[in-house]
Amino acid sequence: MMVGLFVVGGAIFQTGLAKAVSQKIMKLAGGSDLRLFLLVVVVTAVIGAFVSNTGTVALMVPIVVSMATQTGTRPARLLMPLAFASSMGGMLTLIGTPPNLVIQDTLAHGGYQPLKFFSFLPVGLVCIAVGIVVMLPLCRLFLNKKRGQDPQHSGQDKTLDDLVAEYHLASGVRRYLITEMSTIREKSVAELNLRNRYGLSILEIRNEKTDRSGLIRNVTQSLASPERLLSAGDIIYLMGDKQQMQQFARDGRLKKLDTGNLDFYELGIAEIVLMPESKLTGTTVRHSGFRERYNINVLGIRRNKDYLLNQLPEEKLRAGDVLLVQGTWDNIAQLDREEDDWVVLGQPAQKAQEVILNYRAPVAAVIMLLMVMAMVFDFIPVAPVTAIVVAGLLMVLTGCFRKVEDAYKTINWESIVLIAAMMPMSVALEKTGTSALISHSLVSALGAMGPTVLLCGLYFTTSLLTMFISNTATAVLMAPIAMTAATEIGASPYPFLFAVTLGASMCFASPFSTPPNALVMHAGEYTFSDYVKVGLPLQVIMGIVMTFVLPLIFPF
Numbered sequence: 001m002m003v004g005l006f007v008v009g010g011a012i013f014q015t016g017l018a019k020a021v022s023q024k025i026m027k028l029a030g031g032s033d034l035r036l037f038l039l040v041v042v043v044t045a046v047i048g049a050f051v052s053n054t055g056t057v058a059l060m061v062p063i064v065v066s067m068a069t070q071t072g073t074r075p076a077r078l079l080m081p082l083a084f085a086s087s088m089g090g091m092l093t094l095i096g097t098p099p100n101l102v103i104q105d106t107l108a109h110g111g112y113q114p115l116k117f118f119s120f121l122p123v124g125l126v127c128i129a130v131g132i133v134v135m136l137p138l139c140r141l142f143l144n145k146k147r148g149q150d151p152q153h154s155g156q157d158k159t160l161d162d163l164v165a166e167y168h169l170a171s172g173v174r175r176y177l178i179t180e181m182s183t184i185r186e187k188s189v190a191e192l193n194l195r196n197r198y199g200l201s202i203l204e205i206r207n208e209k210t211d212r213s214g215l216i217r218n219v220t221q222s223l224a225s226p227e228r229l230l231s232a233g234d235i236i237y238l239m240g241d242k243q244q245m246q247q248f249a250r251d252g253r254l255k256k257l258d259t260g261n262l263d264f265y266e267l268g269i270a271e272i273v274l275m276p277e278s279k280l281t282g283t284t285v286r287h288s289g290f291r292e293r294y295n296i297n298v299l300g301i302r303r304n305k306d307y308l309l310n311q312l313p314e315e316k317l318r319a320g321d322v323l324l325v326q327g328t329w330d331n332i333a334q335l336d337r338e339e340d341d342w343v344v345l346g347q348p349a350q351k352a353q354e355v356i357l358n359y360r361a362p363v364a365a366v367i368m369l370l371m372v373m374a375m376v377f378d379f380i381p382v383a384p385v386t387a388i389v390v391a392g393l394l395m396v397l398t399g400c401f402r403k404v405e406d407a408y409k410t411i412n413w414e415s416i417v418l419i420a421a422m423m424p425m426s427v428a429l430e431k432t433g434t435s436a437l438i439s440h441s442l443v444s445a446l447g448a449m450g451p452t453v454l455l456c457g458l459y460f461t462t463s464l465l466t467m468f469i470s471n472t473a474t475a476v477l478m479a480p481i482a483m484t485a486a487t488e489i490g491a492s493p494y495p496f497l498f499a500v501t502l503g504a505s506m507c508f509a510s511p512f513s514t515p516p517n518a519l520v521m522h523a524g525e526y527t528f529s530d531y532v533k534v535g536l537p538l539q540v541i542m543g544i545v546m547t548f549v550l551p552l553i554f555p556f
Helices: 002-014 017-029 033-048 053-071 076-089 098-109 121-142 160-166 242-252 290-294 329-337 348-354 358-376 384-397 404-409 413-431 434-449 451-466 471-488 493-505 515-523 528-553
Strands: 173-177 201-210 217-222 234-239 267-274 297-303 306-308 322-328 342-344
Touching: 002 017, 002 053, 002 358, 002 384, 002 404, 002 413, 017 033, 017 053, 017 358, 033 053, 033 076, 033 121, 053 076, 053 358, 053 515, 076 121, 076 515, 076 528, 098 471, 098 493, 121 493, 121 528, 160 267, 173 242, 201 297, 267 329, 290 297, 290 329, 322 329, 329 342, 358 384, 384 404, 434 451, 451 471, 451 493, 451 528, 471 493, 493 528
Parallel strands: none
Antiparallel strands: 173 234, 201 217, 201 234, 267 322, 267 342, 297 306, 297 322
16 A cells, blocks of 8 residues: 555645646645645545545645645755644545554444544544644754755756757747648658758657547657658747848748647756767867767757757767757667767756646646545445555556656655554554553553543544554453453543544654554655654643643533
8 A cells, every 4th residue: 555655645646637737735824834834734634534544645745745846945844744634634534544443343342322424523623723832932942953065966967948948948949730731741750851951950850649538648749850750740940040030931831839848758858078088179069979879859959159040961070079869768868878978967867757738737646536436435346555656557557657657666665664664563563462451551550540530541542553553453452451440440431432543643753653654754854853853842742732622512
């Protein structure tokens, strides 16, 4: 299930869906950090009321990271509150978190009135309010330190948009549609002889098809290889003199389209710098072999402060020239492995992973929505783990990733191993009786001190055990003890059982206590001490507040 959630989250990011949703949230925030923080917490908590907190965090992480990137803030400022808010949101409804169902089952077996779906709502609202008040200053104080800069994001590593702007590609490119009336239809690129007849070059050939529903859109990109046949529906991207483009369009009966955006799906661009001892020095671009050996186009040359974009085939290369090249991402990666004559600037492999397949965003949104519905509604006979794994597979099969390897790269194996390693430790503490010994001893010691002290003791005992065993196992262990203790002192079991589910769910002081805490650890670059600084005070304050609030909602 965890692996599937990483794949779904990666697809949400890869298709630009995360960016689109994050832009909506940022628009609501209106540039205010406080409003953004509140929106992240509230939205996450509401989703967490109906979807598992692990699933909620996996879906929200790419959205929050995208927001942080666009606003220039560190993801750490929002990711830990995101994880904590998912746990708080689980207290809003009966199905929000497994411990809620555990205490419901305990009450039913004890012959008490079962809880309703929204019986948890007042408790959950108090949790969220306390969480916001406590987290806001703590996050600003402890999660605002800048980490060391990622070497992959050094100053020389320009984004694709930076390169397009620097070389003025967008302004020098025109798009034309080949229609059924076009005279170049069914001709090869070589037959057109554009270079000699018009002085033009074809940057790329694109074909876009949309199904009847308008939801599924396929986009294919290809370089203008000499043997490539042009068909009706193809869109050609031309570079060169504007008047010559217009003349060619008239001669070929092409339909001019708006300028549009330069997208990089199958095709990408990168800069390479020629080494002083390069064998290409003094060679013209036409005879450089880039096209023949690597199927790479040279789009421009940066020489000192000058940018050469016209008449490139006859331009002689010099040592130190920076060439802007275009090709498939695999071919650019092949260039990166050739180190004798040039050096590829930046990280082409990383840029390829960052390519946004925005035409697949509607597909990703539908898959995600269906997955959430299968997890929320009981009348859909699909187990949550099945829904998530199927959603992950559909994300891959419908092309929400460029290739299958990209889906594997979205999986954070450190978190998977961390969460898996928590499980045998949890079982060991339970099987050896360590957990039962601690809980029985503490409740026996506090039972005579009154219901309020016992309530407080149950919360903190459960909270302590949840740091070492799963919250569901802790609730299963502590719920009967809470029920027995309440019966012995003649009090209502409701506040005591709520103390158990709160203690099992509101565990923030360790990255190992709940899967959501572990999920954000890597993305937020957190250390163990970060959880102690922010999570421990929140956990303690939550317990103190709930000790006095629970008896008001559910009297002794």
